[in-house]
Amino acid sequence: MENLSQVKELLKNSKRVCVLTGAGVSAESGIPTFRGGGDSAVWKGMPFEKISSAEMVEKDLDAVWEWFDHRRALYKDCLPNAAHRAFTLWQERFEEFTLITQNVDGLHERAGSREILELHGNINHAKCVDCSGIYRIDPQIVPHQPSECSECGSKLRPDVVLFGEMLPIETFQKAERRSKRCDVFFVVGTSALVYPAIGLADLAKYAGAKLVEVNPEETPMTSFCDFSLCGNAGDIIPLI
Ligand code: APR
Numbered sequence: 160m161e162n163l164s165q166v167k168e169l170l171k172n173s174k175r176v177c178v179l180t181g182a183g184v185s186a187e188s189g190i191p192t193f194r195g196g197g198d199s200a201v202w203k204g205m206p207f208e209k210i211s212s213a214e215m216v217e218k219d220l221d222a223v224w225e226w227f228d229h230r231r232a233l234y235k236d237c238l239p240n241a242a243h244r245a246f247t248l249w250q251e252r253f254e255e256f257t258l259i260t261q262n263v264d265g266l267h268e269r270a271g272s273r274e275i276l277e278l279h280g281n282i283n284h285a286k287c288v289d290c291s292g293i294y295r296i297d298p299q300i301v302p303h304q305p306s307e308c309s310e311c312g313s314k315l316r317p318d319v320v321l322f323g324e325m326l327p328i329e330t331f332q333k334a335e336r337r338s339k340r341c342d343v344f345f346v347v348g349t350s351a352l353v354y355p356a357i358g359l360a361d362l363a364k365y366a367g368a369k370l371v372e373v374n375p376e377e378t379p380m381t382s383f384c385d386f387s388l389c390g391n392a393g394d395i396i397p398l399i
Contacts, residue, residue: 162386166371166399169386173342174254177334178246179359180392181261183348183374187240187393190233190264194350202226213323216288216316227317228302231282235298239270242347242392245399247271257337261349261356263319265298276334278326278356284318287311293318326355338363347373348392351380 170176182192193207202210209215210226243266250256250273258275260267263282267275285294287308294315296303306315320326338344344363351357360380364370370384373395381387388395 162388163395163398166386166388169343169369169371170253170399175257175337175341176249176253176255176343176345177257177259177337177341177359177363177368178249178345178347179259179261179349179356180246180267180347181349181351181356183350184242184260184392185237185240185262185264185266186348187242187391188237188264188266190237190266192348192350194352202229208322211319211321213321216321220288220314220316223317223321224303224306227282227319231296231298231303232301234264234266234282235301237264237266239266240393242396243267243270243272245396255337255341257334257341259334259337259356259359261353276330276337278320278330278334280317280319280327282317282319285315286318287313288316289313331355334359335362338368339366341368343371344368345371345373346378346380346384347396349374349378349380351378 186192215223246258247270258267258272260275260277261279263279265281265283283296283298285296285303290308290311292308292310308315338359339362341363344360346360360370371386372380372384373388373392375390
């Protein structure tokens with residue numbers, strides 16, 4: 160694959176590398192993507208954008224937990240794949256490596272990646288609806304426990320960014336800083352449709368970075384990339 164050797168050549172002289180991953184990087188671990196069809200796109204007749212929304216947390220927190228506990232049950236037996244593992248090696252290979260993910264499945268962390276910028280939160284964290292206290296919930300326990308805040312007694316909600324909510328500001332600002340100064344920005348396994356996350360690729364490109372996409376399908380980002388590696392992340396990333 161000609162592009163692959165060009166990307167490897169490019170990385171030889173690169174000091175700062177950013178990677179933005181989406182659901183596609185976990186597809187080979189058995190986790191359904193959002194827009195690749197399959198049954199994850201609709202939950203009890205409700206599109207996932209609706210059940211995963213700030214409005215539903217207000218209206219029916221139990222239904223939101225039912226959807227997230229359903230996904231936690233799916234995720235709990237899934238393991239990191241070759242792409243997740245390869246990225247843990249990249250954090251030793253470059254002077255500055257930044258892993259930014261839209262995924263909430265926690266697989267990058269389980270693979271051994273450190274300092275992950277989880278733009279959309281983590282499905283195994285819960286937070287209090289009132290005092291915002293954060294709780295780690297055991298990935299193996301479904302439904303989630305605890306359900307109340309031990310500090311103030313209020314209900315807990317998934318610590319995940321829902322549609323209509325702001326991203327964690329410090330995490331996003333760090334991702335912006337790193338995107339602006341990197342030499343190469345990888346976009347791996349994302350449909351490149353959801354802002355502000357995918358806007359980081361634009362930011363990197365305008366700041367002078369080379370843009371590399373890894374995806375078996377074309378996306379709105381493909382024509383904007385310097386290199387587009389067509390295929391599965393689990394095959395391509397370890398080759399790089
Ligand atoms: N390797 C690489 N890419 C893959 C693979 C694979 N094995 N399998 C599928 N893909 C690609 C698909 O072609 C698609 O472009 O992964 C992408 C998955 O797109 P989405 O399902 O839209 O996931 P994502 O881009 O992460 O969604 C962004 O939307 O639903 C919200 O908050 C949620 O973080 C999510 C955000």
